[in-house]
Amino acid sequence: MSALVMMEAFQRLSLALAIGILVGIERGWQEREAAPGKRVAGIRTYGLSSFLGGLCGFLQPMTGAILPIVIFAFFCITILVFSILQASRDEDYSATAAIAAIMVFVLGFSAVVADMTVTAAGAVAITVLLAAREPLHGFLRRLTWLELRAALILLTMTVVVLPILPNAPIDRWQTINPFELWMMTILVGAVSFAGYVLIRLTGARAGILMTGASGGIVSSTALTLSFARQSSQTPGLSHLLSAGAMLAGAVSLARTLLICSVVGPTVLKELAPLVAPAAVVFAIAGGLIGSLRRSDDTPDFSPKNPLEIMVALRFALVLAVVIILTRATLIVFGTQSLLALAFITGLGDLDAITLSVAKLSSGQLSADAAAYAIAVAAFANLLAKAVLAASIGSFAFAVRLAIATTVAALAGMAGFLLA
Structure with missing residues (x-):
């Protein structure tokens, strides 16, 4: 040897x-x-x-x-x-x-x-x-049937349904690929479910800032609406609630960048200078405001399970419609009209337009045009949340969030000009 x-x-x-x-x-x-x-x-x-x-x-x-x-x-x-x-x-x-x-x-x-x-x-x-015996046993003790069912739905979507879907366009415009559409639905559902589990593990009163950061993974709009209502009921917590909403906005924008890195990596390079500065502004503002005062009185935020089967099917349907509208808009009106569609769609759902536009960047749309459309949708989404805060939340909550949104938008514009 x-x-x-x-x-x-x-x-x-x-x-x-x-x-x-x-x-x-x-x-x-x-x-x-x-x-x-x-x-x-x-x-x-x-x-x-x-x-x-x-x-x-x-x-x-x-x-x-x-x-x-x-x-x-x-x-x-x-x-x-x-x-x-x-x-x-x-x-x-x-x-x-x-x-x-x-x-x-x-x-x-x-x-x-x-x-x-x-x-x-x-x-x-x-x-x-x-x-990990104790944490796992503790998790099982807190696990509800709804959450177990959601995990089983995610596994079924991934292991059972996804492999049998055709991995080729099925429409005459070569737009809808069932495999890719379902894969994107799984991607968003998995990210949302991860945020949902994080909130459940930290407990209902784990803190406004933690809830804000983790709630941004599930739905920053839903969290902002919940915090706005809470601020009108308990005005003394407006500063912490606004900080939580800002952190949710930062996480939501970071989530958009993450989705682009998976679905359309070429878009990420163009999109990051536009979106990343706004996310940084929200994160810094939320952290600073949240550290000014402390309070043991924290609001409850219990998001709906993001992987209910009807929620997943509804998102897949919305995503398919947005993809078709995006493709049709490009064919009929050209690239410039895409910004208007992105703004209108972004008012209600940032994920759908992000996924559809990032997917088109693989060959039917340039990376910079896709990045601008996603940035416009992100701005529209931020604007919609600021309007919700102003209409439902306390004055202090709405003002703080409006100022942070304005500064974040300006930071994004500065990133666009310097890019």
């Missing part, structure tokens, strides 16, 4: 041992209250288990597959017997420790016979999952 091969063998066996020690540390910490000798496996046992798996992988080329299989079967039987004995003594029927021990054996084997990077990543992922 050459020195190079010997060195690689030592590295792989060392990785196998390190995997067991890593998992063993996590398991030992979880069961640190147990008396010595009362656990099926600890740091040493997990380390030896993974090293045994590594030795099986090392010996396989010389002994064949029979010996590693026999050793693995004997190992599994031993672990299961001791787990059963512990379960009958402690009346604890959790199979996590036994499965973790079998996993480290397999990972130790993989460290020798497979890719070391993938194996190490798998070991870290498993350790993180084991360590």
Whole structure:
């Protein structure tokens, strides 16, 4: 055996041992209250288990597959017997420790016979999952049927429906691609659902600023409307509520840039100088105003589940209509008319026009024209929220938000002129 091969063998066996020690540390910490000798496996046992798996992988080329299989079967039987004995003594029927021990054996084997990077990543992922027991259990205790159903809907949309959709235009104008349309619906739904989960995890009274920032992922318009109503009921909180609305606006604009980076990367370079300054202004203004005073009285913001099936279907329908109108407008009236359509559409929904225009930038529309249209839609959306704030919210709330919106719009114009 050459020195190079010997060195690689030592590295792989060392990785196998390190995997067991890593998992063993996590398991030992979880069961640190147990008396010595009362656990099926600890740091040493997990380390030896993974090293045994590594030795099986090392010996396989010389002994064949029979010996590693026999050793693995004997190992599994031993672990299961001791787990059963512990379960009958402690009346604890959790199979996590036994499965973790079998996993480290397999990972130790993989460290020798497979890719070391993938194996190490798998070991870290498993350790993180084991360590996240309390947060995961707490999340399950707070999980409602509506949220579980939303997650199942997202999985169904992605795994079941998406693969069977035709990935080609189905209309005579070569505009509607069902696969791409559904993919964009999933994209927006997933981002919105992530924000919804964040709000649920932080609790109903986690704070106006946190709610504002996370609510901007779900719907900045809905959050601004909710905060505006709250400001009229509790004027003393107007400064914090306006700060939360500003943070929601910043997150909403950042979300627009994120969508463009996925759907139309060429648009992002042109759009960032127009939208990013406005997002920065909102973020700074919200942070400064929110830090002026503190209050323990925070409003509740409970957004609707963003992945109800009718919500997803309605968004897909709206997106399809906007895509058709955008394409028809370009064909009949030319590029200049797109700005008017973007302004009108942006008053109600920024995501739909962003997705449709970014999609067209792949060949039917120049990147700068698409960026200008999205920027106009974003400005219209900001204007609509400012008008809502003025009509529903308190005077202090409306004034603060109007000033921040004006400065943000000017920052966007400055970015346009300097770009």
